[in-house]
Amino acid sequence: DEINLAQLDFWLRDDVDGALAKLRRERPIAWHEHPDCGKGFWSVTRYADIAAISVDTATFSNRWSIRVNHDPEMGLTRPGSSSIIEMDPPQHTKYRKLVSRGFTPRRIGLIEDHIRARARALVDSVAPKGSCEFVTEIAARLPLEVICDLVGVPSQDHDYIFKLSSESFGEYDPEVGVTPEQGSAAAQELKAYGCALAEERRRNPKDDLITLLVEAEVDGHRLTQEEIGGFFSLLLAAGSETTRSAISHGLVAFSRFPEQKRLFLEDCSAWAPYAAEEILRWATPILHMRRTVTREVDFGGVRMREGDKVAMWYISANRDESVFPDPYRFDITRDPNRHGAFGTGGPHFCLGHNLARREIAVLFEELFRLLPDIEAVGEPVKLRSNQFHGIKRLHAVFTPVR
Numbered sequence: 544d545e546i547n548l549a550q551l552d553f554w555l556r557d558d559v560d561g562a563l564a565k566l567r568r569e570r571p572i573a574w575h576e577h578p579d580c581g582k583g584f585w586s587v588t589r590y591a592d593i594a595a596i597s598v599d600t601a602t603f604s605n606r607w608s609i610r611v612n613h614d615p616e617m618g619l620t621r622p623g624s625s626s627i628i629e630m631d632p633p634q635h636t637k638y639r640k641l642v643s644r645g646f647t648p649r650r651i652g653l654i655e656d657h658i659r660a661r662a663r664a665l666v667d668s669v670a671p672k673g674s675c676e677f678v679t680e681i682a683a684r685l686p687l688e689v690i691c692d693l694v695g696v697p698s699q700d701h702d703y704i705f706k707l708s709s710e711s712f713g714e715y716d717p718e719v720g721v722t723p724e725q726g727s728a729a730a731q732e733l734k735a736y737g738c739a740l741a742e743e744r745r746r747n748p749k750d751d752l753i754t755l756l757v758e759a760e761v762d763g764h765r766l767t768q769e770e771i772g773g774f775f776s777l778l779l780a781a782g783s784e785t786t787r788s789a790i791s792h793g794l795v796a797f798s799r800f801p802e803q804k805r806l807f808l809e810d811c812s813a814w815a816p817y818a819a820e821e822i823l824r825w826a827t828p829i830l831h832m833r834r835t836v837t838r839e840v841d842f843g844g845v846r847m848r849e850g851d852k853v854a855m856w857y858i859s860a861n862r863d864e865s866v867f868p869d870p871y872r873f874d875i876t877r878d879p880n881r882h883g884a885f886g887t888g889g890p891h892f893c894l895g896h897n898l899a900r901r902e903i904a905v906l907f908e909e910l911f912r913l914l915p916d917i918e919a920v921g922e923p924v925k926l927r928s929n930q931f932h933g934i935k936r937l938h939a940v941f942t943p944v945r
């Protein structure tokens with residue numbers, strides 16, 4: 544079968560949308576085998592099936608890793624991670640609560656001016672040049688700076704954290720220049736940085752998320768170094784790599800659908816929140832999350848066995864024609880737009896969704912206000928990955944503003 548969603552190069556093909564549509568139509572729950580290790584997993588491509596799996600945490604567990612990894616064990620030997628994304632309720636509920644108050648709409652509302660100032664400074668920095676490499680100069684910078692500020696990473700370390708985070712996400716792309724081993728080493732180094740920062744905050748508490756974690760208790764116990772490190776790297780990585788892709792895909796979409804850009808420009812601040820939703824649907828920065836089956840179950844016409852891996856392809860859910868009419872049209876007026884870019888619901892629904900939504904809305908507002916004719920030119924260079932819908936490079940041009 545030529546459609547195998549485990550294959551990294553599948554995601555670089557031109558006909559990805561067509562192949563996913565065929566799966567949704569003909570084999571909505573398909574068995575795919577990993578080309579390197581030969582192990583198989585279920586690929587789920589319809590929105591409704593993904594939504595059903597996401598809320599049934601008793602049958603579909605987050606332990607044993609959340610990605611269709613490329614290691615021979617597919618994460619089988621690694622239960623009990625220290626990151627909330629690899630926990631199930633009730634443990635998950637207790638840990639998630641520790642940081643969730645840092646991400647409420649109210650909290651994010653409070654930092655909107657800060658996000659805007661960061662966004663404006665980035666746009667100002669490229670404005671006189673007339674062109675830029677949009678990913679590294681804008682799209683990657685804003686989310687990284689904002690999440691570092693929230694967590695408590697000092698400005699002078701932002702570049703270092705950026706490097707580690709990119710390496711741990713780009714481990715399957717030769718161009719990123721790291722082997723999977725170096726990718727894991729970068730992830731470890733990120734964790735170690737978080738632990739060291741936590742140590743510092745134990746002595747000198749501040750008003751940031753790392754201090755919150757240092758002072759937090761679960762069942763009367765303080766978090767271990769391992770747990771704090773796990774939280775730190777999750778927040779950093781989840782908070783920066785994904786939003787960066789959304790922003791990059793967003794510029795591509797506006798460039799391909801100029802009438803949507805014209806509409807946006809008629810009233811930037813009114814359209815920005817709606818545009819952010821459509822950008823999220825369009826971009827779907829996380830292609831899949833994986834679950835592990837905890838008991839034999841009949842689901843969607845197939846029998847799944849204990850230990851089976853199940854990949855939920857959000858990118859396909861977000862093109863599901865039974866939920867989104869005319870799904871290949873980028874349309875900022877789409878209403879309703881209940882996309883699954885942050886997951887489709889359930890306890891793991893993206894913790895940072897309020898923050899990401901605000902960053903995307905604010906960035907495009909500021910970008911188009913100052914550089915209304917900015918356009919992506921040439922083909923975006925995609926990241927080779929089956930989990931992250933990333934863009935590595937994107938050239939953009941505009942009339943310079945001095």
Ligand code: HEM
Pocket residue numbers: 597627628629639690777778779781782783785786787789823827828829832857884885886887888889890891892893894895896898899
């Ligand atoms: C979980 C997407 C931004 C933190 C998730 C999940 C998805 C996702 C698909 C898993 C949902 C599930 O399994 O049901 C995205 C996208 C983003 C984004 C597309 C940006 C465009 C952020 C930001 C943060 C963040 C800015 C900030 C810290 C997290 C965390 C989890 C998570 C901590 C795990 C939650 C849990 O397991 O309870 N995100 N995310 N994300 N996201 Fe995001």
